[in-house]
Amino acid sequence: MLTPPTWFRHLVCCEVGLQLPFFLYALWCLQKRSNAIHLPALVYGGHVCTTMVPILGHFLWETPSMTSAERTAVVAVYSPYLLVPLWLTFAMLRGVPFGAKFSPREVEKKSE
Numbered sequence: 001m002l003t004p005p006t007w008f009r010h011l012v013c014c015e016v017g018l019q020l021p022f023f024l025y026a027l028w029c030l031q032k033r034s035n036a037i038h039l040p041a042l043v044y045g046g047h048v049c050t051t052m053v054p055i056l057g058h059f060l061w062e063t064p065s066m067t068s069a070e071r072t073a074v075v076a077v078y079s080p081y082l083l084v085p086l087w088l089t090f091a092m093l094r095g096v097p098f099g100a101k102f103s104p105r106e107v108e109k110k111s112e
Contacts (some may be wrong), residue, residue, distance in 0.1 A: 011051050018047065035096040052082040056060070095100030 004012075022044045029037035057065070059074045066074070091097070 008031060008058070010053070014047070014051065016080060019044065033098045035098050038092055038096045041088055041097075042092045045085040045092065049089065051086075052078070056082065093110035 025040060026044075027036055028034075029040075055077060056078060059071060059078070062108060063071070
């Protein structure tokens, strides 16, 4: 990666401009146990999964100078950067992380 492709440099800019601020916001939300993390976590997870596709594709198919063992090692190192955001996306699709303030039954009882 001494001379990274242009697309890779742009993805690094996205990491600095989008992902780093998200981490700070996520830390604040997690400390406060705030469900405000729900939508930003969905966006973050989808964004990171999407950016990992070209990165992994580049290492797997566009680097003929790498041996099979080197390719496997690089993919093994980078795979958590795909799997953890993928898990986060699915976890956020299941619902808010800290539960609703009221269960649907409590809301129905209060409206009666």
